[in-house]
Amino acid sequence: MRILAVDDDDIALDLLGNALRGAGYTDLETATSGAEAMDIICKTDRPFDVFLLDIRMPGMDGIELCERIRNMDRYRRSPVVMITAMSERHFIDGAFAAGAIDYISKPFDPVELGVRIRIAARLVDQAREVAKGQSEVDFLKSRSGLGNSFAAGDAIEIHDIPRVISQTAMENYLLRLNLRMAYQTKSVAFSIAGFEALHARTKASDVYDLLTDVAASIIYGLKHTQHLVTYCGNGGFVAVVHGRNSVVDDDTILTIQAVLDELEPTLSNGRPCPLTLGMGKVYVPGLLAASERLNLLIKPQDKAHTTLTDLRRAA
Structure with missing residues (x-):
């Protein structure tokens, strides 16, 4: 090496x-x-x-x-x-x-x-x-004619979107936060509705491009916060946000969904592929021992997700 x-x-x-x-x-x-x-x-x-x-x-x-x-x-x-x-x-x-x-x-x-x-x-x-020496994007696109080259649950790395990092990098980051930073950190999960079915019927390179659109939308929606985002598989993302006063609320998912709609996700054959996102409840752990800090990555994914449709029904 x-x-x-x-x-x-x-x-x-x-x-x-x-x-x-x-x-x-x-x-x-x-x-x-x-x-x-x-x-x-x-x-x-x-x-x-x-x-x-x-x-x-x-x-x-x-x-x-x-x-x-x-x-x-x-x-x-x-x-x-x-x-x-x-x-x-x-x-x-x-x-x-x-x-x-x-x-x-x-x-x-x-x-x-x-x-x-x-x-x-x-x-x-x-x-x-x-x-085998290729970037992940090139690897997926070169295999696109062979069906899905990654499982729905694979936490593949999303490239070229600022502040979106690999799951391994996020785990290392969380495990090594000092006590003050950990206390000021919260996390929230975002998910693509119906991802398993979408993955089953869609080429790998198209799925990757759709995930990239979602990642870019999440980053835009969190632009007023200090954050890092990772993809966890199964259409789910987790954002780790610093600052006890950083606001992540219903307006956040409204903004993210609006940005995603403006991007007009499209498959390689030109067919539109509109996506609906959900957002879980914000996980605010307080003081965490080093051994518990991966909960910032795990716990948000267990919480029920609210979609734009849910918010409209409640209005």
């Missing part, structure tokens, strides 16, 4: 390199700036598998570098792990929104570093098995 580590601190980079080599990861290249990293990435004839990026660097910081890497077709699915000092934890949201799947803290704990890299290695293996 080939790793590129980027940090403007030479001492930190040496410590990181020694820790990685000690854990058995010897195929390592380093850079001391975002610009140098991009030069290495663009010129190499041996693609990297995993990126470790310092979140704060002069010039191009780790978040911008992560975005640039994610915009390269070759690295759309490659794990990006951010490196951050404890005092920089407030930048983590931006890093996950840019496409990071995890982070490690300075000073480096060799055990924690080994765990994070092993998680990244598993994702590398999964990406190779699923896409």
